[in-house]
Amino acid sequence: MEVIIRPTADAAAELTAQIIKKTVATRPNLVLGLATGGTMETVYDKLAREHKENNLDFSLTRTFNLDEYIGLPPEDKNSYRYYMNKNLFSRINIDLRNTHLPNGMAENYTAESEKYEQLIKDNGGIDLQLLGIGRSGHIGFNEPLSALQSRTREKALTPVTYEQNSIYFVPPESMPKRAFTMGIGTILDARRIVLLATGEAKAEIISKAVEGPVTSMISASALQLHPKTTVIVDEAASKNLKEKEYYRWLFDNEPEWEEYKG
Ligand code: GLP
Numbered sequence: 001m002e003v004i005i006r007p008t009a010d011a012a013a014e015l016t017a018q019i020i021k022k023t024v025a026t027r028p029n030l031v032l033g034l035a036t037g038g039t040m041e042t043v044y045d046k047l048a049r050e051h052k053e054n055n056l057d058f059s060l061t062r063t064f065n066l067d068e069y070i071g072l073p074p075e076d077k078n079s080y081r082y083y084m085n086k087n088l089f090s091r092i093n094i095d096l097r098n099t100h101l102p103n104g105m106a107e108n109y110t111a112e113s114e115k116y117e118q119l120i121k122d123n124g125g126i127d128l129q130l131l132g133i134g135r136s137g138h139i140g141f142n143e144p145l146s147a148l149q150s151r152t153r154e155k156a157l158t159p160v161t162y163e164q165n166s167i168y169f170v171p172p173e174s175m176p177k178r179a180f181t182m183g184i185g186t187i188l189d190a191r192r193i194v195l196l197a198t199g200e201a202k203a204e205i206i207s208k209a210v211e212g213p214v215t216s217m218i219s220a221s222a223l224q225l226h227p228k229t230t231v232i233v234d235e236a237a238s239k240n241l242k243e244k245e246y247y248r249w250l251f252d253n254e255p256e257w258e259e260y261k262g
Helices: 009-026 038-054 080-087 109-122 159-168 184-188 200-211 219-225 244-253 255-260
Strands: 002-006 031-034 062-065 067-069 128-131 153-156 178-181 192-197 229-234
Touching: 002 009, 002 244, 009 031, 009 038, 009 128, 009 192, 009 229, 009 255, 038 080, 038 192, 062 080, 062 109, 067 080, 109 153, 109 178, 184 219, 192 200, 192 219, 200 219, 200 229, 219 229, 244 255
Parallel strands: 002 229, 031 062, 031 128, 128 192, 192 229
Antiparallel strands: 067 178, 153 178
């Protein structure tokens, strides 16, 4: 795992968007894992701009989202399918048939989960997985105690997640209590992972996930087991990190980051 600290939330999102842009540009038929949440909106704005202004081509890109609420149809404004269409897919030249999310209306949860896993496999696995982090430490909707080897399945959401996400629902109580999510094992199979977290509200959970022990109590800590994970944070989210100086040194000195400066 490596940690990159950028001065502002916008600069952190910009670096994330640049990594995705370079990967899409060098590998047209990329399999891209996508995340939702407020943090990602800036990243998707930047990718949409790259498409509009610099013709970044998504025509062969295939995407898999991490999760979807159970019981919400695609046209529901709070479904993640709606979020993705609105924030990204409708703004770039992606073929909607190549964009995948679990079907929130599926009645057989096991069958839907197995189907999703199989589809990822049939597409050759995920090349680059984008992640946010919930205040419960979840990645996707892998709430505390999710098995570190879990695969796509349905999960009950914690009160913390309910509190964090129900602000988007009218009324808040209409938020579903369950969701489909890729498992931690599914996420760890991705060839590269980029997690983006910004703002002071994420500082505590980021320090636990990055510098604390690997524990199923904090799903994101499982990323410490992955060979190529980059955690990108802004100054505010990096507040509680102990090894900040080392992380700064890495960004300043590692040749890999040269092309992302200036
Ligand atoms: C939801 C998603 C997560 C995402 C989280 C962060 O809970 N299931 O994948 O990481 O939101 O949201 P935000 O970026 O709004 O803090």
